[in-house]
Amino acid sequence: MTDRLQQQLDFLMEIDRLKSVNRQTLITDGTRRENTAEHSWHLAMFAFVLAEHANEDVDLLHVLQLCLIHDIVEIDAGDTFAYDTTANSDKGEREERAADRLFGLLPADQHARLRALWEEYEAMETAESRFANAVDRMQPAMLNHMVGEMSTWRQHGISEPQAVKRLSPIGDGSDALWVHTQRIIRDAREHGHLQAE
Amino acid sequence: MTDRLQQQLDFLMEIDRLKSVNRQTLITDGTRRENTAEHSWHLAMFAFVLAEHANEDVDLLHVLQLCLIHDIVEIDAGDTFAYDTTANSDKGEREERAADRLFGLLPADQHARLRALWEEYEAMETAESRFANAVDRMQPAMLNHMVGEMSTWRQHGISEPQAVKRLSPIGDGSDALWVHTQRIIRDAREHGHLQAE
Numbered sequence: 591m592t593d594r595l596q597q598q599l600d601f602l603m604e605i606d607r608l609k610s611v612n613r614q615t616l617i618t619d620g621t622r623r624e625n626t627a628e629h630s631w632h633l634a635m636f637a638f639v640l641a642e643h644a645n646e647d648v649d650l651l652h653v654l655q656l657c658l659i660h661d662i663v664e665i666d667a668g669d670t671f672a673y674d675t676t677a678n679s680d681k682g683e684r685e686e687r688a689a690d691r692l693f694g695l696l697p698a699d700q701h702a703r704l705r706a707l708w709e710e711y712e713a714m715e716t717a718e719s720r721f722a723n724a725v726d727r728m729q730p731a732m733l734n735h736m737v738g739e740m741s742t743w744r745q746h747g748i749s750e751p752q753a754v755k756r757l758s759p760i761g762d763g764s765d766a767l768w769v770h771t772q773r774i775i776r777d778a779r780e781h782g783h784l785q786a787e
Numbered sequence: 788m789t790d791r792l793q794q795q796l797d798f799l800m801e802i803d804r805l806k807s808v809n810r811q812t813l814i815t816d817g818t819r820r821e822n823t824a825e826h827s828w829h830l831a832m833f834a835f836v837l838a839e840h841a842n843e844d845v846d847l848l849h850v851l852q853l854c855l856i857h858d859i860v861e862i863d864a865g866d867t868f869a870y871d872t873t874a875n876s877d878k879g880e881r882e883e884r885a886a887d888r889l890f891g892l893l894p895a896d897q898h899a900r901l902r903a904l905w906e907e908y909e910a911m912e913t914a915e916s917r918f919a920n921a922v923d924r925m926q927p928a929m930l931n932h933m934v935g936e937m938s939t940w941r942q943h944g945i946s947e948p949q950a951v952k953r954l955s956p957i958g959d960g961s962d963a964l965w966v967h968t969q970r971i972i973r974d975a976r977e978h979g980h981l982q983a984e
Contacts, residue, residue, distance in 0.1 A: 595963060598836050603933060605832060606815040609825045618803040628806045631828035634855050635802060639795050639897065651848035658831055658851075700836065736800060766792060 594697050601695040604665070611664045614671050614742040615730045624733065626661045626669060633657045636725040643766040644724075646717035656722040659704055660711045663688035672730075672756055673748055714759070724763025728771055731757055734783070735774045741783050749785040750775060791894050798892040801862070808861045811868050811939040812927045821930065823858045823866060830854045833922040840963040841921075843914035853919040856901055857908045860885035869927075869953055870945055911956070921960025925968055928954055931980070932971045938980050946982040947972060 608627040615624045624632075634657040641650050661669075666688035670677045693704045711719050731753075734741035743753065753775050761768035778784040805824040812821045821829075831854040838847050858866075863885035867874045890901045908916050928950075931938035940950065950972050958965035975981040 595840070595967065599929070599967070602829075602833055602836060603815060603929060606829065606930070606933075609814050609821065609829075610816060610818070617806050618800060619807060621807070624806065625825065627825035627828045628822065631824045631831070631855065632799075632803065632806075634828070634831065634851075636799055638852065638855060639799060639893070643792070651851070654831075654848070654851050654855075655835065658828065658835060696836070732796070732800065733803070736803075770792065770796070 597695060597697050598700070601692070604692065604695055605662055607665045608662060611661075611669055613669045613730070614746075615733045616737045616740055616742070618733060618736045620737045620740050626664050629729070630658055630661055633660075633722075633726055633729055636729055637722060640725060640764070640767065641721070643764045644717070644721040645762070645764055646720075648718050648721050652718040653722050655707055656711045656718055657725070659707055660722065660726065662692055662704075663708065665692060671742075671746075673746060673752060714762070720759075721763040724760040724767055727757050727760050728767050731771055731774055735778055738781065738783060741778070743778060744783045747785060749787050750779045751787060753778070753784055794892060794894050795897070798889070801889065801892055802859055804862045805859060808858075808866055810866045810927070811943075812930045813934045813937055813939070815930060815933045817934045817937050823861050826926070827855055827858055830857075830919075830923055830926055833926055834919060837922060837961070837964065838918070840961045841914065841918040842959070842961055843917075845915050845918050849915040850919050852904055853908045853916055854922070856904055857919065857923065859889055859901075860905065862889060868939075868943075870943060870949060911959070917956075918960040921957040921964055924954050924957050925964050928968055928971055932975055935978065935980060938975070940975060941980045944982060946984050947976045948984060950975070950981055 609625055611626040612623045613626060613629055616622065617624050634654050637653045637657050641648060641653065663685040667681070667684040670681045689705055689708055693701045696704065710716055711722060714720055714723050734743050757771055757775065760771050775784065779786060806822055808823040809820045810823060810826055813819065814821050831851050834850045834854050838845060838850065860882040864881040867878045886902055886905055890898045893901065907913055908919060911917055911920050931940050954968055954972065957968050972981065976983060
């Protein structure tokens with residue numbers, strides 16, 4: 591076997607560990623927390639099915655690649671709860687180190703390619719990354735809405751203004767999806783799953 | 788909200804259930820069985836990273852779409868263990884009904900599109916579906932090899948000839964990946980994880 595194929599397979603076996611990184615969000619039947627690998631699949635399906643609602647024309651292959659790799663750094667850096675300001679203060683540094691190690695398992699050209707995709711996702715400066723970020727914020731909002739009483743919003747005492755602040759970048763990727771998400775936020779506040787302030 | 792967006796979101800919430808469909812294969816740390824949603828993500832990453840090894844030129848977007856949707860029917864039809872000949876006898880019928888219901892949640896154009904992708908995956912008559920099928924067979928073989936003593940091969944008393952028969956279509960998608968998989972099969976037999984006959 592070539593060194594190149596060996597490096598690729600080593601990377602693919604290492605990222606299996608993303609299946610053991612748990613997020614805060616519950617899956618829709620409420621039985622357990624979602625892990626980051628299955629979240630990444632769900633996100634790619636959101637992007638695939640909802641691409642027509644993007645504000646700008648997007649290259650779907652490029653969006654799917656962003657969705658598939660956007661959270662791989664969590665294998666080393668862990669999932670950082672979106673509303674945890676303390677943990678978010680050193681998130682950048684932790685994730686940079688994780689990206690170096692994990693993408694560094696690949697042959698040099700693919701290391702550079704996946705690292706560039708991850709940085710693009712984080713920067714939100716391209717149409718594709720704005721849309722991928724939009725669905726990445728909308729997906730957990732929809733799961734939270736679905737589980738209602740058990741939502742992480744309720745569990746962590748999140749307020750409507752906090753949710754609006756966290757979720758409003760959805761509008762940078764898709765006006766239609768942001769309109770829908772605002773409806774979810776209002777409904778969650780009316781049911782007491784989000785605090786009024 | 789438009790009916791179209793509502794149908795799309797209903798589909799996306801329904802397919803969350805793929806996270807609760809368990810496969811036979813264990814994840815690499817051996818702690819639990821893999822579910823089909825995270826398997827689909829892992830497979831898409833295999834296709835993304837290994838596309839250069841396909842025997843024929845493949846359209847990567849097309850391959851990723853096949854990987855993302857190929858097992859959605861398991862929400863209704865369940866995961867059928869590859870070596871279970873009884874369960875495989877009515878697998879086709881169960882999966883057809885599942886495809887009707889699940890893809891039927893989408894707007895008509897997307898219903899037709901995803902259904903066609905699934906049928907293409909099953910038929911293995913295009914370069915993209917041959918390659919997607921190749922990585923779909925290689926991925927569990929690699930997980931089985933990784934967990935060794937705990938592999939489903941060992942647990943179900945699978946023989947080397949059975950494994951070769953199940954996995955040889957990998958060569959239709961990629962000679963390089965089939966050469967590597969044959970090495971895995973030999974190693975598994977030498978360690979007693981696959982029976983000699």
